[in-house]
Amino acid sequence: MAFNTLEYLRDGKVDFVFHCTSYDYKHLIENVRKAPNRIEIINGFLPKLKEELPSFCFAVIYDVPEFADEAYELLNIKNITSEMLNNLLYNSPLGLKVLYENFDMFLSTNEDRKYFDVIIKYAFNSNNKELLHKLSIYSDLHTRFLFMNYLIDNYPERINEIYNDITEYTTSVTFEPFEQMTFLPELMKQEDISKLAVKLLGNNREKDYIKLKKFILEKYKYNNLASELLDTPFVEDPTRTGVLIVDKKKKAIQEDTFNKDSNTLFVTSANYRFHILFNHKERINQELLDEFAYKMRYFLDAKRIDEYSVNQDERDLKRIDSCGLSVLLEKWTEKYMDLSQSKEYGFVGNGTTCSCYRIGDYVIKIVKTKWSYEDEICPNIYLIAKDYEEIYVRNKDGIVEGGLEVQKYLTRNAKNIDPKYFGYFDEALEKLGYRRTDTLINGSCGENAMLLDTYYDADCPNPASLPKWFKEYPIVIIDRDRIYPKDKVYVKQLRSGY
Numbered sequence: 021m022a023f024n025t026l027e028y029l030r031d032g033k034v035d036f037v038f039h040c041t042s043y044d045y046k047h048l049i050e051n052v053r054k055a056p057n058r059i060e061i062i063n064g065f066l067p068k069l070k071e072e073l074p075s076f077c078f079a080v081i082y083d084v085p086e087f088a089d090e091a092y093e094l095l096n097i098k099n100i101t102s103e104m105l106n107n108l109l110y111n112s113p114l115g116l117k118v119l120y121e122n123f124d125m126f127l128s129t130n131e132d133r134k135y136f137d138v139i140i141k142y143a144f145n146s147n148n149k150e151l152l153h154k155l156s157i158y159s160d161l162h163t164r165f166l167f168m169n170y171l172i173d174n175y176p177e178r179i180n181e182i183y184n185d186i187t188e189y190t191t192s193v194t195f196e197p198f199e200q201m202t203f204l205p206e207l208m209k210q211e212d213i214s215k216l217a218v219k220l221l222g223n224n225r226e227k228d229y230i231k232l233k234k235f236i237l238e239k240y241k242y243n244n245l246a247s248e249l250l251d252t253p254f255v256e257d258p259t260r261t262g263v264l265i266v267d268k269k270k271k272a273i274q275e276d277t278f279n280k281d282s283n284t285l286f287v288t289s290a291n292y293r294f295h296i297l298f299n300h301k302e303r304i305n306q307e308l309l310d311e312f313a314y315k316m317r318y319f320l321d322a323k324r325i326d327e328y329s330v331n332q333d334e335r336d337l338k339r340i341d342s343c344g345l346s347v348l349l350e351k352w353t354e355k356y357m358d359l360s361q362s363k364e365y366g367f368v369g370n371g372t373t374c375s376c377y378r379i380g381d382y383v384i385k386i387v388k389t390k391w392s393y394e395d396e397i398c399p400n401i402y403l404i405a406k407d408y409e410e411i412y413v414r415n416k417d418g419i420v421e422g423g424l425e426v427q428k429y430l431t432r433n434a435k436n437i438d439p440k441y442f443g444y445f446d447e448a449l450e451k452l453g454y455r456r457t458d459t460l461i462n463g464s465c466g467e468n469a470m471l472l473d474t475y476y477d478a479d480c481p482n483p484a485s486l487p488k489w490f491k492e493y494p495i496v497i498i499d500r501d502r503i504y505p506k507d508k509v510y511v512k513q514l515r516s517g518y
Contacts, residue, residue, distance in 0.1 A: 030061045031064055032064050034065050034069050052080050058080075062080060075099060077094055078094040078096070082095075082104055082108060083114070083115070105119070106138045109142045116151075136163065139151070140155060140167060140170050144175060161212070165209075169219060187228050190213050190232070191208065210236070210242065210243050213236060217233055221273065221277060222267075243289070244291055246278065246289040246292040247295070252266055252271060253271055255270075279303055286312075290344055291346065293346055318357075319333060320337075340424070342422065343421065345411065349424060357379050360379070360382060371499070374387045374425070375388070381428065382426055384426055385427065386424065388422065389419065389420050390419075391513050392514075393514065397500065398503050402496075405427050405470070405479075406478070411424050430473070433470065434469045444487070445460070454503050456497070457502045460495070460497070468499050470498050471494055471496075478496070
């Protein structure tokens with residue numbers, strides 16, 4: 021802009037603000053906030069813009085102490101960024117007022133912890149004991165765990181100051197005066213309490229670890245203690261900034277602790293039994309190993325003797341471990357083998373996104389990822405093989421990192437049927453409002469279509485209503501992926517190099 025925008029604002033000439041581009045608008049706010057005479061500038065434009073452009077005014081004045089009353093009047097809590105909250109807390113008398121009035125909102129918006137990180141750092145930096153106490157007994161137990169985790173990592177010397185006994189605060193009980201007690205308090209997630217226990221062990225608090233371990237084994241059927249103890253701990257190299265090295269002392273303590281309870285921790289592990297079976301079997305009683313291997317024999321077929329296959333089996337099962345799904349895999353395997361007339365089992369095939377294993381009359385798919393990372397990965401329609409069970413574990417971006425599916429075991433190939441039926445298939449798919457981005461047969465990654473044993477197996481509440489062509493040749497897509505609403509142009513689909 022050719023004119024001096026700050027002078028215009030100081031003189032109350034504000035019309036140009038309504039015509040700023042988003043880039044100019046953002047930089048105008050920054051320039052006012054940085055200006056040595058910002059109070060004078062704000063006094064010039066605030067009376068004229070606070071009604072028509074409250075968001076602009078607030079973005080300029082929100083943490084300026086001289087305008088705390090006006091900022092509070094213009095406050096729209098939905099527009100507060102983590103940076104704004106940080107600046108408010110450190111620079112404005114309005115900071116704590118805004119925080120306490122919206123405490124639950126800030127802490128419930130916790131997917132990426134953006135507000136939590138600001139709040140907890142401020143609490144410790146300012147040594148605000150009221151705020152520290154509120155966080156230490158916060159009702160949401162995952163948020164409370166995050167506070168404990170931060171405390172142990174950054175201020176271990178203050179643990180006894182903040183908690184009379186940190187191990188007593190892993191349930192919804194807070195021990196506050198006049199608290200209404202319950203016989204069934206809410207428990208912290210086992211992933212969190214397992215991590216907390218091992219964190220305490222690594223900070224020379226073995227008694228706390230032992231107490232929590234006992235509590236975990238009593239109150240939780242499965243836990244993550246084995247994985248937390250056997251995962252290699254790292255510490256920053258004191259000689260090289262940003263470089264991590266193995267913390268040998270912690271590693272020795274954790275491994276020794278695991279060895280003392282190895283059999284119990286193996287049996288109760290929610291996410292590490294396959295890792296132990298493949299990498300730490302010498303630490304476990306042979307009878308326990310044999311029992312587990314027998315239950316999982318369907319996925320450890322001795323007929324697959326080539327090195328790639330054995331390694332693939334190991335990778336598949338460790339993936340399920342890491343996603344916390346090994347217990348569910350065991351449960352579903354037993355359930356669907358019991359439901360099957362055939363008792364045959366074995367490896368069926370390996371694709372880009374999953375490995376398939378026959379379990380009697382069914383297949384269990386160990387999912388590595390999915391091409392799609394839409395909220396709905398695949399619709400439940402008769403043209404797609406029915407999932408009797410499915411569960412996916414996604415990362416923060418929604419991308420599937422592992423999962424399990426159970427489908428009927430199909431043997432009828434669709435390769436040699438009249439091509440017109442594939443035309444009927446696509447017409448029916450479009451009529452239902454969907455399109456596919458994958459081949460049906462003869463694809464580079466194998467076959468993606470099979471025939472059901474009978475159209476009665478289709479994912480449809482009323483099979484009699486299905487079209488005649490489908491009753492003759494019940495073609496279904498077997499990979500529940502890459503099926504999108506036909507009118508959706510931009511879809512969330514991984515690139516082939518992911």
